[in-house]
Amino acid sequence: TGEARGYRRDLLTEDTPHDMKEFIFCSRCNGISRKPQFYNGKTFCRTCAAGANGTLDVRVEEFVTRLKCRCPLSTRGCGWLGELGRIEKHLTDCGKLRIECEMGCGGVLERCRRNNHQNICPKRVTKCDYCGQEVQASETNAHITLCQTHPDGEVTCPYKEMGCDVVGIKRKHLDAHLTENVLSHQNLLLREVNQLKLRSDGTTDKLQILQRRDVKMNKRIWTLVALVVMGVAILLSLTYTGWEEIHTVVQLNKHSIQSNEQSIQLN
Numbered sequence: 001t002g003e004a005r006g007y008r009r010d011l012l013t014e015d016t017p018h019d020m021k022e023f024i025f026c027s028r029c030n031g032i033s034r035k036p037q038f039y040n041g042k043t044f045c046r047t048c049a050a051g052a053n054g055t056l057d058v059r060v061e062e063f064v065t066r067l068k069c070r071c072p073l074s075t076r077g078c079g080w081l082g083e084l085g086r087i088e089k090h091l092t093d094c095g096k097l098r099i100e101c102e103m104g105c106g107g108v109l110e111r112c113r114r115n116n117h118q119n120i121c122p123k124r125v126t127k128c129d130y131c132g133q134e135v136q137a138s139e140t141n142a143h144i145t146l147c148q149t150h151p152d153g154e155v156t157c158p159y160k161e162m163g164c165d166v167v168g169i170k171r172k173h174l175d176a177h178l179t180e181n182v183l184s185h186q187n188l189l190l191r192e193v194n195q196l197k198l199r200s201d202g203t204t205d206k207l208q209i210l211q212r213r214d215v216k217m218n219k220r221i222w223t224l225v226a227l228v229v230m231g232v233a234i235l236l237s238l239t240y241t242g243w244e245e246i247h248t249v250v251q252l253n254k255h256s257i258q259s260n261e262q263s264i265q266l267n
Contacts, residue, residue, distance in 0.1 A: 006031025006045045011069040013081060023060050024067075032067070032084065036060050073097060076110070162188040 006026045016024065026033045028048040035046035038055050046056075065085030071078040072087070073096040080090050091097060095112030102114075103123040118124060122138035130149040147153045151172035157164045158178075164185065169177055178185070 005029040005047055006034050007069070007084065007087070008032070008072065011072060011084070011087075013068045013070055016067070020063065023057075024064050033060075033064060036064060071096070159185045159188050162192045164188060 006029045008031055023043055024033055026045045026048050027042040028044055033043050033045050036057060037044045037046050037049040038057055039049055065083060067084045069084045069087060071080040071090060071094060073094055076096040078094055078096040082090060095110060097111050098108050099111050101107040101117060101121060103121050105121050105123040109117050124137050125134050126137050126140065127134050128143060128147060128150065131147050135143045144150050144152050145154050153171050155169055155171045155174050157166055157169060166177060
């Protein structure tokens with residue numbers, strides 16, 4: 001059906017009285033008039049008569065709405081039959097009407113298949129059975145790879161840092177990998193221990209060298225400290241001696257002044 005113009009004639013399931021054809025069929029779109037308007041002795045759909053000063057014939061409209069018809073989607077398998085006036089209501093529920101996926105995947109499907117599509121839509125939300133996280137169905141594989149508990153998730157061999165080059169191990173296969181490669185993993189571990197020992201020995205040698213250098217440095221420091229202490233002692237000794245000499249001079253001058261005063265008093 002069209003939203004604006006008349007209904008298709010092939011929807012009618014009964015013959016239209018000959019004397020009514022000129023009243024029910026639109027003179028412009030040639031379909032069954034939707035909201036029939038009369039203008040200049042002709043019938044038009046209300047939309048087709050837009051701009052014209054037509055008049056609505058209620059009796060003709062009532063006659064048109066009672067015409068027996070089939071669903072416009074009968075070619076897709078809809079078996080609905082009813083009055084033309086109820087066809088719009090039927091189309092709001094018709095299972096053969098094509099709609100877009102409500103989840104946003106871009107798919108177009110018949111309304112009657114909506115429930116089935118929701119079970120297979122790539123945009124549907126699912127929950128991981130192992131970690132409980134909600135993910136879109138289209139991202140399930142990516143989630144499995146990163147999931148920390150899913151048995152099909154990829155894990156790294158514990159001996160990778162020591163040289164195990166096996167990649168893409170599924171979590172459920174990790175135990176088997178470790179069991180099958182015990183000898184090779186032990187060799188990798190032994191090599192790592194030897195390398196650590198060599199590095200440890202080298203570190204010990206460097207530490208001993210640093211300790212010997214530390215002993216020499218301590219001796220030099222204590223020698224410098226002794227020299228500084230000795231110098232301070234000398235300075236203090238010189239300073240003390242200087243004050244004694246000044247004190248002696250002051251005392252001598254004091255006695256000389258007292259003797260002069262006594263001589264003046266006697267004279």
